[in-house]
Amino acid sequence: MGKKENYTHVLLKPEMARMRALSKAIGYDNEDLHRFRIGIQNTWSETAAGHTHLKQVTEAVRAGIWQAGGTPIEFGGYGGCPIALGMNGHRYDTPSRDIMAMDVETCSELHSFDGLVLISSCDKNVPAHLLAAARMNIPTVIVLGGPMGSGRFRFRNVDMSDLDPFSWACETDPASVNYDSVEEMTECLCPGPGACALMGTANTMQCISEALGMSLPGNATTVAGSGSLLRLAKQAGRAIVRLIDEDVKPSDIITPEAMENAIRILHAIGGGTNAVVHLLALSHELGMLDRVNLQLIEKLGMDTPCITPIKPSGPYHLEDLGEAGGIQGVMKRLGEKIHPSPVTVNGKTVGGNIEEARIRNEEIIRPLENPVFSEGLYVLHGNLADSAVVRPTVIAKSMHQVTGPARVFESMESCLDAIRLHKINPGDIIVLRYEGPKGGPGLTDVFKIMGYLVSLNLHESCAVISDGKVSGFAKGPFICQVTPEAAEGGTIALVHEGDAICIDLPARSLELLVSDAELAERRRTWKPNPPRVTKGLLTLYAKSALPATMGAGLPLNLDTAE
Structure with missing residues (x-):
């Protein structure tokens, strides 16, 4: 880090007269061209509720940049919340993260920005912006669109997870559904823009961006559409000019x-659990996997209790967490478990920001000795998986140790069909394979499987094991991101219908109760399934995607491209 000597930019070189002329055609004058050129990716679009308010947020960022003496240069993107849930198109979900990161990379390289402000809310946009910031390594602030406020339905606070069991039941048990009530809920569950009000992937990643120091303190829990968010956005515009002037990079x-x-x-x-894949992708991008890896995530989880009862791990919403003290309050509660020295985009250290935090509700940000759950996410191991990830806070205690017969499915669609036709019985353990980074291809989010089970009240008697991933909305015993994946010949590819499987969460164990000799014979005769796709973007993932333990993206550096 070191203060920049002047505001000279490549555009001011004599030989760049052509580009100065084109910039003046846009409306920039000589004063503007002598300032830092700051790219703003405004991911406003009508594709996702989390992004429909970002025009106004972008205008606030632009105002802050102008105030601080920079020149804002806006370019576009889109919100990645998929309509194609449970359909083949949902296999584009994880790849969209990498596409969005490449979009920022490409535009930034083409237009030689001095710095970036990346504005986003949804599941893949926020991790994409973290990846892009790390890859470009020019001064960057990530402005988070914030969570949606909770809705109101019949005199109580609600969110999308309150609709889901009835929505899925329209497909699995239509006779049980009051369609008028379902339609009434659709009118009020989502009162405005923002990331859905519970701790799904989107809000998890917003919280992580703030914890990393890449977003301003308080941003992750500041409700979308609020004046508070616009003020933060304006501050972010001013902050990026200071970061460029002082040459503070990601x-x-x-x-x-x-x-x-x-x-x-x-x-x-x-x-x-999706955050695990995104953190590993970021670590890979930064060249840190030797230190920041799944083993570290597992280790820190054993020493970090869950202390916030935010849905689906409790009754509260993100707006409640913000009022209680937000992410800075949670970091303050963690005390010596948090490193205070890293710098952040507001110019202060983590420790400096935490000093200003206030914890206003002991039930929402709990003391360490009174946690929601004694540990964080679990990583499981055994002969069925070198590694697999599970979220214990959303699993009934009765399902923490179970043994049952395998029900094997080769695709998300065939599994959904079986549940829809009531072919799954209490006690079954669903094994859903060939949905990993190469097998999906693209590391499919198989969340709808859990949704179907909840709609039939099977989520407290059936478990799901998959090499795909599972949305942060999900409740129930889902074990995901199994490695090695089926397409790579992992043991999950060798499971037969009816095999006994033992899940033991306290022991971090996932075992296929089949002899080593039998597994060796199955492995000898195993053949991978034919490719699911033969054209388009997903063929790249089928051919060369990295494993979930490396972030499940494409190998975009020479170390992993070979």
Whole structure:
């Protein structure tokens, strides 16, 4: 880090007259061209509720940049909340993260920005912006669109998770559904823009961005559409000019210590399992996997209790967490578990920001000795998986230790069909395979499987094991991100219908109760399934995607491209 000497930019070189002329055609004058050129990715679109308010947020960022003496240059993007849930199109969900990161990379390289402000809310946009910031390594602030406020239905606070069991039942048990009531709920569950009001992947990643120091303190829990968010956005516009002037880059902020802080926060807030893949992708991007890896996530989880009862791990919403003290309050509660020295985008250290935090509700940000759950996310091991991830806070205690018969499915669609036709029985253990990074291809989010089970009240008697991933909305015993995946010949590919499987969460164990000799014979005769796709973007993932333990993206550096 070091203060920049002047505001000279490549555009001011004599030989850049052509580009100065084109910039003046847009409306920039000579004064503007002598300032820092700051790219703003405004991911406003009508594709996602989490992004429909970002025009106004972007205008506030622009105002802050102008106030601080920079020149804002806006470019577009889109919100990645998929309509294609449970359909083939949902296999584009994880790849969209990498596409969005490449979009920022490409535009930034083409237009030689001095710095970036990246504005986003939803599941893949926020991790995409973290990846892009790390890859470009020019001064960057991530402005988070914030959570949606909770809705009101028949005199109580509600969110999308309150609708889901009835919505899924329209497909699994239509006779049980009061369609008028379902339609009434659709009118009021989502009162406005923002990331859905519970601790799904979107809000988990917003919290992680703030914990990393890449977003301003308080941003992750400031409700979308509020004046408070616009004020934060304006502050972010001013902050990026200071970061450029002082040459503070993402590599100065996202240090191994900052990554450890983010992992602590993931466990402490009971965050969704998808965040594990995104953190590992970020670590891979930064060249930190030797230190910040799944083993570290597992280790820190054993030493970090979940202390915030935010849905689906409790009754509260993100707006409640914000009022209680937000992510800075959670970090303050974690005390010595948090590294205080990393710098953040507001110019203060993590420790400096935490000093100003206030904890206003002991039930929402609990003392460490009174947690929601004694540990964070679990990583399981055994002969069925070198590693697999599970979220214990959303699993009934009766399902923490179970043994049952395998019900094997080769695709998300065939599994959904079986549940829809009531072919799954209490006690069954669903094994859903060929949905990993290469097998999906793209690491499919198979959340709808859990939704179907909840709609039939099977989520407290059936478990799901998959090499795919599962949304932060899900409740029930889902074990995901199994490695090695089926397409790579992992043991999950060798499971037969009816095999006994033992799940033991306290022991972190996932065992297929089949002899080593039998497994060796099955492995000898195993053949991978033919590719699910033969054209388009997903063929890249089918051919070369990295495993979930490395972030499940494409190998975009020479170390992993070979």
